[in-house]
Amino acid sequence: IVDLSFYRSREYQLFFDYLDRSGGFFYERWGDAPVHSIAASLFLNASQIHYFDDIGYYHPSVITCPADAQTRGRCVCDSAKSFVQNGFCTVRYKQVRQKVLDAQHAAV
Numbered sequence: 001i002v003d004l005s006f007y008r009s010r011e012y013q014l015f016f017d018y019l020d021r022s023g024g025f026f027y028e029r030w031g032d033a034p035v036h037s038i039a040a041s042l043f044l045n046a047s048q049i050h051y052f053d054d055i056g057y058y059h060p061s062v063i064t065c066p067a068d069a070q071t072r073g074r075c076v077c078d079s080a081k082s083f084v085q086n087g088f089c090t091v092r093y094k095q096v097r098q099k100v101l102d103a104q105h106a107a108v
Contacts, residue, residue: 002036011043033059046100051093 006012016035024030040049053067056077065077 006040006044009043012039015039015042045104046097047104049097051097 016039019025019030019035056066056075057064058077063077066075
């Protein structure tokens with residue numbers, strides 16, 4: 001879920017144009033999800049990004065199950081293969097995000 005004004009912003013357009021000119025979309029098959037995630041991490045404040053713990057996601061190489069056991073029980077999800085349950089980068093992301101938010105609140 002995204003505010004489309006982010007993708008229409010000058011910063012994002014310059015970033016995307018740079019990546020497009022490099023040929024990675026065509027030659028390396030770069031996908032939209034990593035490009036969007038990298039752009040969000042570069043151009044948005046931590047308070048502008050929300051991680052949805054209660055929504056699962058499946059892609060052949062990536063599986064995330066809802067963090068809440070009750071929600072997880074209502075979907076088809078193999079939590080043994082989930083990035084979230086196996087402590088992949090999601091745990092670290094949440095730790096760093098909280099530190100950034102704390103620092104932003106302290107500066108106000």
